[in-house]
Amino acid sequence: MAAAGQPAAPVHDAATGGLAAGGIPPATPADPSAPVSGSPLSGPSMSGPNAWRRFVRRHPLAGLILQRLGLSVALLFAVSVMIFGGIEALPGDFATTYLGQSATPQAVANIRADLGLDRPVTTRYFEWLGGALQGDFGTSWASRNSVSEQIGKRLGNSLFLAFFAALVSIPLAVGLGMLAVQYRNRLPDKIINIVSLAAISLPEFFVGYLLIMVFAVQYGVATFPATVYDGMGFLDRLSAIALPVATLVLVVLAHMMRMTRAAILNVMSSAYVETAELKGLSAFRIIARHAAPNAVAPVVNVIALNLAYLVVGVVVVEVVFVYPGMGQYMVDAVTVRDMPVVQACGLIFAAFYIFLNMAADIIAILANPRLRHPR
Amino acid sequence: MPELLSVNGLRIEATSYAPGEAPKTVTLVDGVSFSVEKGKVLGLIGESGAGKSTIGLSALAYGRGGARITGGEVKLNGTDILALGRAGIRGLRGSKVCYVAQSAAAAFNPAHRLGEQVIEASLRHGIMSRAEAEKRALHLFTILGLPNPETFGKRFPHQVSGGQLQRAMTAMALCPNPELIVFDEPTTALDVTTQIDVLAAIKHAIEETHTAALYITHDLAVVAQIADDIMVLRHGKTVEYGSTRQIIEAPREDYTRALVSVRQTARPEAVDQSSPVLTIDHVSASYGNGFKVLHDISLTLPKGQTLAIVGESGSGKSTLARVITGLLPPTEGRIRFDGAELPRTLKGRSKEQLRRIQMIYQMADTAMNPRQTVREIIGRPISFYEGIHGAKKTERVRQLLDQIEMGDRFLDRYPAELSGGQKQRVAIARALAARPELILCDEPTSALDPLVAEGILKLLLKLQEDTHVSYVFITHDIAIVRAIADSVAVMHRGRLVRFGPKSTALSPPFDDYTDLLLKSVPEMEIGWLEKVLATRRMESAGN
Numbered sequence: 022m023a024a025a026g027q028p029a030a031p032v033h034d035a036a037t038g039g040l041a042a043g044g045i046p047p048a049t050p051a052d053p054s055a056p057v058s059g060s061p062l063s064g065p066s067m068s069g070p071n072a073w074r075r076f077v078r079r080h081p082l083a084g085l086i087l088q089r090l091g092l093s094v095a096l097l098f099a100v101s102v103m104i105f106g107g108i109e110a111l112p113g114d115f116a117t118t119y120l121g122q123s124a125t126p127q128a129v130a131n132i133r134a135d136l137g138l139d140r141p142v143t144t145r146y147f148e149w150l151g152g153a154l155q156g157d158f159g160t161s162w163a164s165r166n167s168v169s170e171q172i173g174k175r176l177g178n179s180l181f182l183a184f185f186a187a188l189v190s191i192p193l194a195v196g197l198g199m200l201a202v203q204y205r206n207r208l209p210d211k212i213i214n215i216v217s218l219a220a221i222s223l224p225e226f227f228v229g230y231l232l233i234m235v236f237a238v239q240y241g242v243a244t245f246p247a248t249v250y251d252g253m254g255f256l257d258r259l260s261a262i263a264l265p266v267a268t269l270v271l272v273v274l275a276h277m278m279r280m281t282r283a284a285i286l287n288v289m290s291s292a293y294v295e296t297a298e299l300k301g302l303s304a305f306r307i308i309a310r311h312a313a314p315n316a317v318a319p320v321v322n323v324i325a326l327n328l329a330y331l332v333v334g335v336v337v338v339e340v341v342f343v344y345p346g347m348g349q350y351m352v353d354a355v356t357v358r359d360m361p362v363v364q365a366c367g368l369i370f371a372a373f374y375i376f377l378n379m380a381a382d383i384i385a386i387l388a389n390p391r392l393r394h395p396r
Numbered sequence: 397m398p399e400l401l402s403v404n405g406l407r408i409e410a411t412s413y414a415p416g417e418a419p420k421t422v423t424l425v426d427g428v429s430f431s432v433e434k435g436k437v438l439g440l441i442g443e444s445g446a447g448k449s450t451i452g453l454s455a456l457a458y459g460r461g462g463a464r465i466t467g468g469e470v471k472l473n474g475t476d477i478l479a480l481g482r483a484g485i486r487g488l489r490g491s492k493v494c495y496v497a498q499s500a501a502a503a504f505n506p507a508h509r510l511g512e513q514v515i516e517a518s519l520r521h522g523i524m525s526r527a528e529a530e531k532r533a534l535h536l537f538t539i540l541g542l543p544n545p546e547t548f549g550k551r552f553p554h555q556v557s558g559g560q561l562q563r564a565m566t567a568m569a570l571c572p573n574p575e576l577i578v579f580d581e582p583t584t585a586l587d588v589t590t591q592i593d594v595l596a597a598i599k600h601a602i603e604e605t606h607t608a609a610l611y612i613t614h615d616l617a618v619v620a621q622i623a624d625d626i627m628v629l630r631h632g633k634t635v636e637y638g639s640t641r642q643i644i645e646a647p648r649e650d651y652t653r654a655l656v657s658v659r660q661t662a663r664p665e666a667v668d669q670s671s672p673v674l675t676i677d678h679v680s681a682s683y684g685n686g687f688k689v690l691h692d693i694s695l696t697l698p699k700g701q702t703l704a705i706v707g708e709s710g711s712g713k714s715t716l717a718r719v720i721t722g723l724l725p726p727t728e729g730r731i732r733f734d735g736a737e738l739p740r741t742l743k744g745r746s747k748e749q750l751r752r753i754q755m756i757y758q759m760a761d762t763a764m765n766p767r768q769t770v771r772e773i774i775g776r777p778i779s780f781y782e783g784i785h786g787a788k789k790t791e792r793v794r795q796l797l798d799q800i801e802m803g804d805r806f807l808d809r810y811p812a813e814l815s816g817g818q819k820q821r822v823a824i825a826r827a828l829a830a831r832p833e834l835i836l837c838d839e840p841t842s843a844l845d846p847l848v849a850e851g852i853l854k855l856l857l858k859l860q861e862d863t864h865v866s867y868v869f870i871t872h873d874i875a876i877v878r879a880i881a882d883s884v885a886v887m888h889r890g891r892l893v894r895f896g897p898k899s900t901a902l903s904p905p906f907d908d909y910t911d912l913l914l915k916s917v918p919e920m921e922i923g924w925l926e927k928v929l930a931t932r933r934m935e936s937a938g939n
Contacts, residue, residue, distance in 0.1 A: 291502065292497060292499060292502035292503045293502065293503055293504055293505040293506070295460070295497075295503070296495070296497060296503045296504070296505070297505070298458070298489070299456055299458060299489050299490065299494075299495045300489060300490035300494075300516060300517040300520070301485075301486040301487060301488065301489035301490035301491060301517065301520070301521060302486075302490070302516070302517075302520055303486070306520070310508075311505050311507075311508075314505075314507035314508075315505070315506065315507050388507075390506055390507055390552050390554065391506070391552075391554050394551075394552050394554075394555060
């Protein structure tokens, strides 16, 4: 989990740095040319820094986006090295864990040879990477099943859960944030703030058990456990995930709502909002048309972080609700040192983090009129 | 003529929350009365804090930053607008009364096209259809002299210049056909050569549309060109109220007289051209992306004298200061200081070389750490350059405070507790604390009110007499050049267009740019604008 969580930071920093520099269009396209021209995405068609520079000058927006894509790919490779290296550095291995007390040096060596662990680390890395690029994550050491197949199912479940949590929480958070701005420092704002703060302050497993106790045990209106299986109907699935979705919504809602509120309030104190007010526009139009478009960048970043959390960080919720998602799969694999599974999960989590942050960056770039319509 | 706007006994208060003190109510405007007839322009003039913007916004029943109208009445066409409800006030704003802000760059929404913003109020109030509004916007863009009026509205705010934005803002205010427009320092943020065009465009548009206006400014010479009547304000109270002619030509109050005569100081130039302290030799500089900002600049400054560098924003004058300090290494050329060549970069210079050149910035606010007291701010260079600490340092700080005419009681104040002029004085003391031989002053007075600025200039001149320090004084204001300079350098688009002793640099024959610059400086004279425009027309007709 930690390996997946860390890469988000550099992407995020790169985003804000790029946007700040974006204020001066001629400066931005000139900067990125150096690091990106070497990245895999620059491709043969624009080989040489001059061709790239010319391309960037003509299409600054496309240049920025290509740069983000290139950075993301480079970052993903760096993460794959970190995951592989990190697992390599872990004490103990699968053979000793598998054999337990009965481990003899000969048996351990046999299993290691069987799994190919006696070969040099670089060979194994490139083999693994080559497979991963084609979607083949190898075979699980513990179950002897194809990792890709297992992950396919688990990832589907996790995304199903995350998708519905996002579907509820994002519009709700943005809407509540706007509502809080409209009634700022009055009763509705205070209620929204206190309730969301309370929700974020409670640990998610506590919220989960609380919901189970109330809705599943006392009133019996919700399904528990939230286990889903192959061949389950869509509506049954929906009713199964109702409680985990509610838990996740409560956990991520406050963060996004407060960020929306802060971003819009920040924009509300600007001179152009005063202009809108002095035009005699309605409060709703001021917020929706004059404030919101300029608050997109910070809000999108927070939404991306929370989406990433919904995919990557839901282990606790999955365990509480006995939901067969990626998080639980990875935790199980870690306990038995089933490295192919751990590596695959780590890489996929990292890919989600990087992809979502990159998407947020690109949306923020697109939302900036200075970059969309250069002088 | 019927009165369009009549304000009686206006009183505006705000609650201030000073740190560490109980909230207290301050009176921003007290007992102000005036009236504006249809199609007439009233100028509101005063220093910052005089309450002029607050009064202007009261015509839209708007209080900025928690200001509340607590007394008096504001009548528009006989109706007290303060008694209207929220819906009534909203119906008034943007349809009957419109507002033009000081900084159009900030007042336009960066996310929407200019045309949409210009016609928005007209559409929202149901004053005209989209087609009519677009037609009117085109007409206004044309009479305001905007380039390519047909396509201008398709552009985003960041795609046009500051002067064009200010004119677009005027178009936005005129579009719904309002009865009254409040202009809040519409040309203050512009260069003089741009200001004159915007001023002419505003005047033309007001005459064309018969709209009445409140014109707020701190520049009496500007308001004299455009207003029928003038009201002079100070500390929220009326000082003098009369016709423009009476205020300019026969002011009754001392304060008005001071405002009228503020720009008329001048001093003779020093003649001694030997022993230069600073020599700039064929210097060019560019920013990281290869964009060249300075082209082959050569200047000299004799010891104990003042060199004024004049130019508009973007002319490279501040960049030249950065090159002298070493913040931006020159790409070509050399800088000699007191006979020895200065290393190009800040890193290459010794502490002693750094000490001898100090700097004063335009915004004293942002140039000082808000969490340090005056004692710490001024004391820092003393201990940094000379290693003096404790009682001896405090003694030096006291002396410096004395030199800037402020005194001991300011020792433990924070910048936020000082006025604009006091902050700039502290910044001067901080520069002096290093005992420099050269001080680079980057527009140190342009953010200050005229009378305060005059005090700062006098202080700088006095300090030069006492300490024989040399100044490089960067400014866009010709009046300041006349007041303090010995020699003058005029910069335009990164090039030096004129350099010499003040008397020759500011007398004919002129090059084209210096001529334009000098002619664009508003003079305290009614009809000056028309005269300049007429000359221009004749010149262009002659060509």
